[in-house]
Amino acid sequence: MSHAHEAIRIPGPISVRELAELLDESPIAVIKTLMAMGVMANINQVLDPDTAALAAEEMGHPVLLPGEEEAQETEEEAAEEEAADIEEEVEPVAEVKPTRKQRLYANERPEDLKPRxxxxxxxxxxxxxxxxxxxxxxxxxxxxxxxxxxxxxxxxxxxxxxxxxxxxxxxxxxxxxxxxxxxxxxxxxxxxxxxxxxxxxxxxxxxxxxxxxxxxxxxxxxxxxxxxxxxxxxxxxxxxxxxxxxxxxxxxxxxxxxxxxxxxxxxxxxxxxxxxxxxxxxxxxIVANPNRSAQGVVLESELDPRQGVAATLLVLNGTLRQRDTVLAGTAYGRIRAMFNDQGKRVKEAPPSMPVRVLGLNEVPPAGQFFEVVESERAAREIVEQRKRRLEQKRSRGRITLEDVFRQLQAGQREELNLVVKADTQGTLDALIDSLHDLATEDVAVKIIRQGVGAVSESDVMLASASDAIVIGFGVKVDRVARERAEQEGVQIRTYDVIYHLLEDMEKALKGLLEPETEEFVLGTAEVRAVFKVRGGKVAGCYVLDGVIRRNAKARLIRDGEVVADTKVASLKRFQEDVAEVRQGFECGIALEGVTEYKEGDLIEAYEVREV
Missing domain, CATH: 3.40.50.300 (P-loop containing nucleotide triphosphate hydrolases)
Incomplete structure (x- = not known):
């Protein structure tokens, strides 16, 4: 690499990017120097040797122009320097990572994409x-x-x-x-x-x-x-x-x-x-295809008492035109009128242009993706499908630790994104180090946020945006965060033992993690009489709430303490076997392995579900 005291050789006309690499300076610094010299140049602009030399000298690099270095160098030195220059030019190229291509433009042909x-x-x-x-x-x-x-x-x-x-x-x-x-x-x-x-x-x-x-x-x-x-x-x-x-x-x-x-x-x-x-x-x-139907994002929306639903749309791809049918989440409609940020009525909006539009049937949320569809009928059909999928998503959740291995196997992810909150900084530091140690050649563990204190709504929103899981150690989850997590389908896992936390992470990466389960109480019945029958006793009960089901898991609770955790072996109404008995009805219950019941006992039926 070149240093300030070494002479830089300008081989001839050179682009701003090449000059930056030659000087071992950032392209921004070079462009800024050129601007100070009165030269407005972008990164790919080719500079004549004199301008390039002036910029280099302005930045503290002595310069040799093509005619000068021949008198000062032997052929051998020139060859060595040229080889070094080639190395210098090639090295940064090898380190350049692929550019971030937004999913929005992934299906566009490169020749259709224009700067925006x-x-x-x-x-x-x-x-x-x-x-x-x-x-x-x-x-x-x-x-x-x-x-x-x-x-x-x-x-x-x-x-x-x-x-x-x-x-x-x-x-x-x-x-x-x-x-x-x-x-x-x-x-x-x-x-x-x-x-x-x-x-x-x-x-x-x-x-x-x-x-x-x-x-x-x-x-x-x-x-x-x-x-x-x-x-x-x-x-x-x-x-x-x-x-x-x-x-x-x-x-x-x-x-x-x-x-x-x-x-x-x-x-x-x-x-x-x-x-x-x-x-x-x-x-x-920073490109888009202006010659296609529009796609973009909703920035703001409101219900205007005079104009109806008004929404600000930012076009990210394509061109939006008046009378296009727009679909944004579950909101849709044909654009009646379109205004720019100066309040002027416009007929079309190219990529990166924000416009206020009228004509949607409901107020879409800020941040909602929008697209232009063929007709209002097509929009209605898509909205119905979306509503069904939304219900499924709410019941299923977005991404859980249990899903991680399946997604890794399917090639749908290469990293586990985590938001980590802990009770103290010392614990947090130890936890972060341990989590990074779990990374393998195939899977990176990426901590997108770490902090001390309760899990907040902001943590959940970041996790939702980044397809991450929230991990809390020794901390509470505030009510707003829990509600937001349910809405966004974000999994929050809390731990009090660091070993359990790390064990779960490791199991998730190896596909050994058991699905997380949660207990749901089905119903409660009160024992009001005890009957002797052939082979044991049966509790005559009144169902206080919910439902009692045959073969459901059940607890027998006496004076506030659980005396048996078993299952409902038989359930009868008027000597008839039944599958379930609901609140407000009487029934006979026999629990598996239980031989003694007392009046006032409670029988709590429950089931364990995966969440």
Missing amino acids: PPIVAVLGHVDHGKTTLLDAIRQTRVAEGEAGGITQHIGAYQVKKQGRLITFIDTPGHEAFTAMRARGAQGADIVILVIAADDGVMPQTIEAYEHAKAAGVPIIVAVTKVDKPNANPDRVRQQAADKLGLIPEEWGGDVPFVNVAALKGQGIDELLDYILIVTDLHQDD
């Missing part, structure tokens, strides 16, 4: 200036005289920078961002993580980062409120590096950090420039 404006979500801790930043960005459009009408708050808007559009999701908070992911739609291409210079990394900052990381999208850090008297942007960078692993590019990392004072407009232009740079770096992912 990047979609940017702004996440961060409460009161760190997300809304102020979004407002400041929106003002840049007004300053450039682009508004041309009253700006409507529709949950997203577009601004123009260097003649290119950028879409901002104007719904601050990672809950909305995660809701999109939980429902299968990738809501953003780039995340701006907002951290206040006077406050630093806070719990919600960490949560927001975890959501962005789980989504696999590039991050730009906006250090806000740098104009405050107690602002300390360097401390924010240190905290981001220590707590989040986000290394600023000025420290040799690959994450852009931008100082912003939104109320004064400071840093806004630089932030927008960085968004375009990151877009160019990830240009293979």
Whole structure:
């Protein structure tokens, strides 16, 4: 690799990407240097040797142009350097991982995919200036005289920078961002993580980062409120590096950090420039096929008293047109009217454009995936199927630890995603180390969040979005989290013995885990008389609640204590054998292995079900 004191040889015209590799610098740093020189270049732009040399020297690298190095090098040295250059060019290519292709575009032909404006979500801790930043960005459009009408708050808007559009999701908070992911739609291409210079990394900052990381999208850090008297942007960078692993590019990392004072407009232009740079770096992912029917995500929706159901749709693929029939979950309808973020009526919306539409039959939830279908009749048929599947999903659940081995065997997953919560930091650290040790060559154990304290709704939402299982050790699950887990089909498993937890994880990976079971009480009967019969005694009972079934498991409870745990051997009404007796009726019950009953005893019938 090249160092600052070594002379860099510019072989001729060279692209920005190649120059970055040659200098061992990040492409962002090179583009930023070129911008400071007045050269607006993207990552694939070819630079002439003089411009490349100036940029390299500006970054502290001495340069040899093609005519100069021949006088200073022997042929042997030149050959060695050329071989080193070849190695240097090849090495990074071998390390590049495949780009993140969204499932949305997986079936599109590569030649049909065209670049689209990047979609940017702004996440961060409460009161760190997300809304102020979004407002400041929106003002840049007004300053450039682009508004041309009253700006409507529709949950997203577009601004123009260097003649290119950028879409901002104007719904601050990672809950909305995660809701999109939980429902299968990738809501953003780039995340701006907002951290206040006077406050630093806070719990919600960490949560927001975890959501962005789980989504696999590039991050730009906006250090806000740098104009405050107690602002300390360097401390924010240190905290981001220590707590989040986000290394600023000025420290040799690959994450852009931008100082912003939104109320004064400071840093806004630089932030927008960085968004375009990151877009160019990830240009293979930020694409769509504009020549197909539209697909996308619902950003906001409401029931307007005058207009009916109004929903903001963000088009991710295809082009949405007025009079298209849209299906979003169980909501559907033909688009009667369509408006852009400036309140202007439009006839069509290309990829990355947000529009407010009228015409749906019900209010779809934020984050719901939408698509265009042939007709309202087709939409109704799909809705009926979805409602049936939803009922099945609620009864079956989404992903359980018991499913993991089956999915591994079927090749449907290569990693076990976990959200881990523990009662103390020491326990958590030990637990994380032990869980990582369970990973094998075939299966990775991926901890997408770890923390101390009760399992929260946020934990469940992250697990839902990432197809993960929530593991709690020595902690409670709050009521809201449990309700959300039932809605989202997320499995929460809690433990008090670390050995049991690790044993279950290991069994899941090896396919040995027994299905988790839960006991359901069927009904309770009170013993009101005891009858002698041939071969023993029978309890004359009155069913207090539920139902008593023949052959069901049963407990005999006396004075609050279980004196027998057995099963219902026989069940009769008026000497007739029956399969079950319901609440409010009398019956004769004989329990297997029980010879003594007393008046006032309770018989509790139950069954064990897999959950």
